[in-house]
Amino acid sequence: MKLATWNVNSLTVRLPQVLAWLAAHNPDALCLQETKLIDEKFPLAEIASIGYRAQFFGQKTYNGVALLTREAASDVVKNIPGFDDASARVITGTVSGVRVIGAYMPNGEAPESEKFSYKMRWLDALHDWLKLECADHPKLALLGDFNIAPEDRDVYDPVALAGQIHCTDRERAQFARLLSLGLHDGFRLFEQPPKSWSWWDYRNLAFRKNQGLRIDHILVSGALRSSVASCTIDKLTRKNERPSDHAPVWLELDPQALSPSS
């Protein structure tokens, strides 16, 4: 079973790339962030034409998430229950027995800004809800654009960016608190190349200079951990024409993860 996440920065612009990526990688689930589409404009027919179903939840201009799956997703939830949010940021569904939560976490703009305060409140709410979801669904994966670089090794220049957005102690503490629910960073279950990033700023020739951050993550519950066979950042998509500023991340689970006893 393959689970994937990709911040596409406009599904309208990136649809051809998303269709090509699905055809090439054939994931069981792909979580999209920043679709930037109201639901009436979601390209359902194009996605269906290559054999995928879609759950989606969007708004004009900003945010917007989708859960693309080969098999139907069940028990779909939009956003964080009990947390009043003007932004479309989370879509959740059960896919082949795995609870799949796709999230576009707030950017936060700058430490001590109003948007940073919202990011902290949002992460508090996510944590509290996830605690319940983890109890209800032992086999759970949280995928998406976290907008948090968990450690210095996830940052191209940890000295220059110390204390800056994505790298603050408060954001990293929130990431650690998600792990404390019994979740594991799928990427770090394996030895990985140094300087592995999932996002490069469009500005400053950042991709060419490999100046990026690892802010897109796949966390898996304890019940899935031993079944994770690999976790990969697909940096090649950043070399596409009109690339997203984020690369897809995907994780492979052994088939045993799907058996009821695991």
Add this chain to the structure above:
DNA sequence: ATGTCACCTGGTAGGTGA
């Protein structure tokens, strides 16, 4: 090099968010 991209409104440019 503060060297981009995508969205909106309201136009053929400027503002916003990332």
